[in-house]
Amino acid sequence: MKELPKRYDPHEAEPRWQKMWEDEGIYEIVPDEDSYTIDTPPPTVSGRMHIGHTSSYAQEDFYARFWRMKTGNVFYPFGTDDNGLPTERLVEKTKKVSSTKMSRKEFRELCHFTIKELLPEFVEDWKRIGMSCDFKTVYSTIDSNSQKISQHSFIDLYKKGLVHRKETPVAWCMTCQTAIAQAEFENKDLTSTFNDVIFKAGDEELIISTTRPEFIPACVALAAHPDDERYTHLKGKRITIPLYDYKVPVIFDKEVAIDKGTGLMMICTFGDKDDVEKWHRYNLDLRIIFTKDGKLNELAGDLEGLSIIDARKKILDTLKEKGHLVKQQPITHPVNVHERCGTGIEFLKSTQWFVKVLENKNKLLAAGKKINWHPAYMQVRYEHWVENLNWDWCISRQRYFGVPFPVWYDKRTGEPVIADESQLPVDPFVDKPKSVPESDWKHLVPEEDVMDTWATSSVTPQIALAMHGKQDLIPMSLRPQAHDIIRTWAFYTIVKSLFSKETIPWKDIAISGFVTDPKGHKMSKSKGNVVSPQDVMDKFSADSIRFWAAGAKLGDDIPYMEKDLVTGNKTLTKLWNASKFVIMNLDDYKGFNAKFEDLELMDRWILSKFNRLVKSSTDAFSAYDHSKVKFDVEQFFWNDFCDNYLEIVKGRLYDPKDTIEKTSAQYALSQVIEGILKLFAPIMPFITEEIYAMLPFENKTKSIHISSWPDFRKEWVDSEAELVGEDIVKAVQEVRKYKSANQLSMNAPVSMLRVLSEQDLTLAENDLIAVTKAESFDHELGEFKVDIE
């Protein structure tokens, strides 16, 4: 008999197969109209793969592999998102430089250099978990192709009047010193102090509670609720601002909460979003007290040049000194901070580029309905985000490492000059617009801002397809992503696709959940409950981590528990051993030429059950329900196939002669083992590949992953075999129970076995006798019952 390795070593096998797939180009295709196309999320080089990545990328890879086997035509690109602030921050940190202290050119070059340096090792993690992307054609969101497409998209929207430049109050990060978009806000509970400050209306003293006393010089009005009788008499009066001694009006607005603080509030330009709205609505004065680096300016008087924090301390001291501060009490309140750096968001008036999303909410909502969301309820999140948008999408950033706007300004008029589409990509610092004659170049100044990173990652379908010149294949088939970036990546991609191509970007969107710790808490460095996927793969294997990831449904969070990885490893071992057993027993198998009906009953039983598994697994994968596939295939493999079928046919297989009964079993074994490997292949691509390579069959493909997915076979539907087979298995279980209760080994003979059954068990009586070691067997028709002696 054939000797096979006793153990499977994933640490040896996995890199070997990964290399083979890449060397042989197993996953390389040029996409066409029939391709299943995937808009792969490009990870950000600014960090290593974390365990949340592992599960969600594993899950999307299940679908890539399933559809590849089903259709033979899957376009699964890979890219990295190297654009924008995350990379800038990484470079500043690792290279110990400051973007503001070097030239734009130098800093941009250092960013490019750093990415090149990090990329190869970074991508290794994605290869290691068995992503079946084409790693030979890889994009970066900052490469020249991406810049070209991103700029092209900008020009397209500009020409359609969907992007415009406007001076307006905009959310601003003092640390990153750039405008930011609504989607980049994050909530944080911060401790602060409520300060009761005296304002004066003539001789009357009014108390205002504020957490932001440094905004006093920016106060342009006081506001109260129109029904608040404490303040209605102030109508038409002008209030004196303490320390600064200028006067502001009182406005009455229903949005003011009567019970908050003293019911009287400052309107400042601009303390928050509400201030911006009220400033517009009541046409108030503008008193901007910040410069763009977060220092106070001359309007703040004594506070000029101080940071916000220092200014707050100083003004509180002065207020106290002059008797204007009557009370202080600590509070905790939610504050909007910039998600990239955690700095509190301020509002500044500045000129920025905006994409007009607000006036297109209805179209965006309609587009969301045309996409199939998995799970379906995730669509609601998208809808709520769109419905509640308050601002147009600000796409300009006062940063360095991003895709430049293809824009210059004419110094004489201030009007923008847009690049010609044929000259993209352009860097306005280096290039000149085609439309302007050389003699007028001296009048041009380049746009200094760069685009927001999302302005480019929102065209990943175009970027990925453009690598093959197939941009017309939008909508793509699938967008896989996590739920935290529905409001950014999913939303912005829909915006871009709808605005420039009048279509949805993809037909299906699969939203993965997060990985939590065993108690269901989010993993975070500060909690110290982070698990590194690299360590997990060292200890277990890529296949076992994928097997674990397959257990979570789309959209569901999944707790990381090491015991699940142990289970995964056990499944690998079981698959290895069962396959080894089957392959050994196929040693003398020369094929089976008879019809399905001529097979032994138990062989038809396992094939019929397998056939149903094929159907349910195909349906489940098609419906984006990978966890059902995992559950069902695992059950079938371990329970039906290993514990029952293999035990039952051992008697026939051990016959040294080539009997027809043995050949029948060998036929079933060969069909089922290959089928199980194929059904498991999307989830555990390495071990299934390893075993597939050992199968003693002809007509195998070079890789199981480009073999065909099993077909449902009508001729294998055999309800009689299934009914009889189930009773045979039940009878076997009764005998096992008897032996267990009597402390007998499973090999121990029983002298008498009598089974009552509605089915004709004589059809498989030899198998039943062999597996139970019954010395005599009796079968009668009747309600199921087993007697053993």
Added chain:
RNA sequence: GGGCCCGUAGUUUAGUGGCUAUAACGUCGCCUUUACACGGCGAAGGUCCCCGGUUCGAGUCCGGGCGGGCCCACCA
């Protein structure tokens, strides 16, 4: 405050109106049986969060609670 999701053995979970409610891990007992002791067989373990309703029939559908998670809003 608004919205979405989820409450099933000790734990993680299957279950989209119909047998005695899944399975894995854990616990306990047994079995060294020529694929596998990283195994096999078996046992114990459940008020399917609570209350009401619809139905011949509800873990499943509807209403109302309670509890947990997430998203959004709340920033004076």
